[in-house]
Amino acid sequence: SFFAPHRDSEKVNGMFATLVVNLPSRHEGGSLVVSHDDETRTIDFDGPAGAYSMQYAAFYTDCKHEIEPVTSGYRVNLIYNLRLAGRKRQPTAPRNSENVNRTAALLTELFTDGPYDKIAIPLVHEYSEAGLSPDLLKGSDRSRVDVLARAAEQLNYQLYLALLTHHQSGSVEDDWDYGGRWSSIDEDDAEMDEVFDESMTLSFWIDMQGHEKEFGKMNLDAEDLLDAKNFSGNPSRQEVHEATGNEGVTMERWYHHGVIVLWPEERYFRILASEGQDAALPALVELIDSEPDPASSEAGRTFAREIINRWRPSHPLYIKRDGQSASAVEMLTQLQRLADADLVNQFIREGMVNDYGGSEGALLGALCDQLGYASLASALTHFIAAQVPTERRASLKATVEIVANLCWHDAPMTDERRSVCRTLVGELQAVMEQWDQHVETSPWLREHETREGIVESLFQALAAIEAPDLLENFLTHALTNPKHYDLHTVLIPAVKTSYYEVDEQSLGTEVMHRLLQHCIDELHDLTKTPVPVPTDWAQDIEIRHNCEDCRELQRFLRDPKAQVYRFRVRKDRREHLHRQIDSHGCDMTHVTERKGSPQTLVCTKTRASYERRQRQFEIDTQLLEELREMAEA
Template sequence: MRNFGSDLLDCLNLIKGNGSFVTTHSSPFVFPGLSVLGQGEIAYPINELQANALIQAAEKASFGKGSQTIIDETVRRAWEIDAENLLFNGQQWDQFLQKALNTIKPQLGIEDLEVEARLYKMLVYEKGDFFLSHRDTEKEKGMFGTLIIGLPSKHRGGELLVRFDGEEQCVNLAEEAGNYRIPYVAFYADCEHEIKPMKEGYRVCLVYNLIQKKSEKAIRLEPLGEHVSKLATILKAGVGNRSFSPGIVLLGHQYTPENFSQNQLKLNDRTRATALIRAAAEAGYYAKMCLVTSQLSGIPAYDGYGWDETPDDNVEMGEVYDGIVTIEHWLEEGPPPLRSIEVDEDELLTTFKLNEGDPVEKENTGYMGNYGPDLMHWYHYGAIVFWSKEYQEEMLLKEDIPNQLEWLGYYNTKRRHLSGKETAICESILKSVLNKQGTALKAQYHVIADWVTGSRDETTFKTLGYPLLKRYFQQIQPDYWVKLVATYPSKHFDLLFKQIGQQGNVSHLHHLLEILIELTNMSNSNNLLASQMEALPEYFSNAAQRQEKPLVNGTALTILFNIEKLLPQQKEWVDRMVALLCENNERKYINEVLVPVVLNPEFGTSFSKALLSFTKKNLQYRVDNKPQPPANWSRPVPKKQKNLRIWKLLESFLESPVEQVFDFRKNKQERTEMEDAIAGVTVDLRTETIRKGSPYTLRLFKTEDAYDKQIREWYEDVVLLEQVKKMVN
């Protein structure tokens, strides 16, 4: 481990890179104040009419070939307007341009150099336009790169592909440009790049040459290939050695979790991280960027005068009484992490000592009576974690289900390029998940369906897919079920869905309905749909026997109506379903679930009409039996198991037909107990505290709240009945 670590660090320290070969950002919209000769000032977003006007003022885009400038629409098809025909009014655009330069310079590794952006052309790409792979020629002295700024315009396609040293990045300006923002991308002139064909709309952008103002040493992008090869050789020599799997290399700087990203890495950190990640992939490792956090807890240095009661985060830490090193923040880019990795400080690969200098975060609890303040320091170091693929399965199976499924989802995206070992790991994950009980929060179970779909193997489906899909039926969204049904024989799903339906779980039935409505869009699912529709009465009957209420909600009933409209059922089916759905005659169910759906004029089948008839009868019965006001002041005693002493005390008062007020003069604790008991039930009582004497008096008043609620509901029923009658007629 010692020699391996030293060799790796020595190799990394030789890398003195100058940043990324490409960087992309976006900014909130500012008015450029841009005018085009002969067209006037441009308005935003640029629409079709204005784009066509720009094209009228433009020329066919050319490109350089050797010493010639030629036009060849098999190589490049676009429109261009020279800088001399473009004019900016005001200072807003100059300020924006300077901010953009200040943003991209650190990303390109040239923050200490003086550069400027000089406008070269405006480019307009319409549907079908493109530019094949090429390198930008040096158009003026000191040019080292290109800056492209997208102007707000809705479009699709026209992605920019930038390549250097075996790497490629795809930059799509469409989303930001279509949302009234200003996207921009900068890259070195050494990079090959191309514009993919436009699919829709107009891509309008300004192209600037990036110029080095002082020519002491020309800005060049150094290839990392040689360093990557050396690092990969060191890593390959260590494959099979458990002692450094995983290994953790600390980069040279600290970062806050908020500003930690590959684009935000400082100085040499970026190129070293890039080289190590590339070398790891070449050598048969996984590699992942993270923050290694060292947390120190201690007390401030004592100055002999005592501690100030006002906390000061910047005081020096004296005695350290606790310290822990962990990984608390992983970057999203790249493969998933192994989230349970524990950090051994002694095993970290680093050229510097931890916890020296200023921490990124500090906290002082302040003086606490007889206790002095606690001081906490957090050091967040950028790091690369790498581990051998040889031990991936062993380590991964120690992780929890959410992390295992993260990896399964990652492997799904690499399906065509998986090794036999990685395929076996996926099957091990599935077996591990199958052997676990219950469901895990935040676990992405749909990746199981993705894997089974991608396998296209009935043996895999039967042995692993079927039991997993059955167990996690409700955790897998309908669109993933559609892909499965499109891949495997429908007989498998007919059996699986029937087993699910026979369980009589209402939430599972609702999920099944969501799947079935999606399947109506598949031409080859008719037999499966017909079989499942035929079985629905049995499913709902099973749920009714379990006394699950309600059997449907508004969404489920709407889906059911839509399916039955597409696949009309026989009278026997309709009668059974109506009988099941009408067993529940509770007002809330009738008014809030059935009525809103049956009033939809889109549904005119015998099924919906039968439920409409039921709701009419139910509403008519309630309207015919208008609530009557209480005959006297007697009120029912709540049937509650809690606070029996309170309700025993109030029993005679509540049952009295003449008493309306009850005074309860007790201490605050007993009055609060009485108020809590009343607040916890539905009862025609209100309370008021009489703040005279000692103790105060809690006065109880009988009300007609129950009747008031009943009469309000009755008037609502009258309105609904009229609406239902109109539908019936």
């Protein structure tokens, strides 16, 4: 029921290996253990699968092997001697232990003295995604991977197979006719002249068990590619692009090649973090999920620190303030699980300061409750102070939302929390004054920031921390700054949203009554005199341009009786008149009558300004009635 460790003798001429075929048989034990070249593998034939399916294993005759005792049932096998007919020299089991030791020493030297975090070694043969697997490697690649994998295991390095994509873009060799079209070359035969840009990325990761790893795409520097002579051959794909504008004929090439990728295990976090938070955060979540006690996970803290150190803020031109930054929210969520105040402080100062959306306040409040408001106060103050209008990534509304959530989220209002929140609101008000005094010189670089919703948020926050003095200061600032705190778009919506939410016993009641009365007074002034109906067609508009056509347009505008005027002028003069009418806000339509030459621009005066003022008067009258009812309720 067992075999002691032994090597098979050559039972027939040319025998080089033994094949064991395990027939379906119910049993326990009887594992085959094969040892060779300082490696041992155990093949289990028992278990549920062994009772119903065929299994097999093969090993060279010079491999020591044994059969462990069968503890129950029957183990039924067919044993075959393997030989290659017609060959005098039969294959033998490779002995790589010496090469493994030498390779381990070289790898240690490479990562100790060199500038590498990771290295990639090209495979000799070509592989597709379907063929890139340890079990399907060809020729010398199998030995190469075997040696490197054993050396990596010895050194506690991580080793994977991956597909390397080398992309190049550049100009085509001079072989096209006048006009920028290639003529005598076929797209597949085109040769690149000068390379303008190139990059290398790794993807489709496979571990030594043949399992795919979700590392995504990873960049590779050219100096990290070793033994590059194996990285050659024809491109997998290339495209030639015709000339456009000032750019001549260009082409792109893509080379795909299988590589072996190694790195020391302790650099794994740094390597993933260097690819950016979008690539690294899923791995951090997976790591923390695997920890029985995340708060005591040293690996989790190390990885989180590497991600923060390499946090990449969004480019200011592409920031979308939709209420959240998915990466910042995810990072705060994982930091809450790690419960490390130093990491939270570092992330607020170095990561979130340039990458936030406004919804992070609830998580920050939970972190303050967990770690203590005082422990995060300095970092939060730094974050708020950095959100100045000259910083392209800053958003006043999102910053106000974060501070408001910190002040009024559902948790006990301790003295420590109230004190820290007062400090944060004080810093916020200083930042708001900078925003309200700022004159934007490059409005195309950021979305216009209104003050809509800000009054409501600050009222809730300041009422929650019982700071009537700060509330009074803010309201005074808002009421004396109608340019930013518009009556119709900011103040009245704030009253209608928040008036009934303020508790009569709250310290914010008096301030809210003051805001309501201010809105009533302003609406009363706007509606005490009806909008006068125009008695003629004259428009009091000063045309700033002084050409002949503009002087004629000016006379038409001032004429109290003329409603229609016709400019029969050439196209460029008509276009000039179109621009002047639109830019000066003239109440008139201006349509080209496409008859004759030159054609005629027909200008017809309207009552558009009067109609707008009348509609606004009616709206203001209705709003005044609504607010008076609120005040009397």
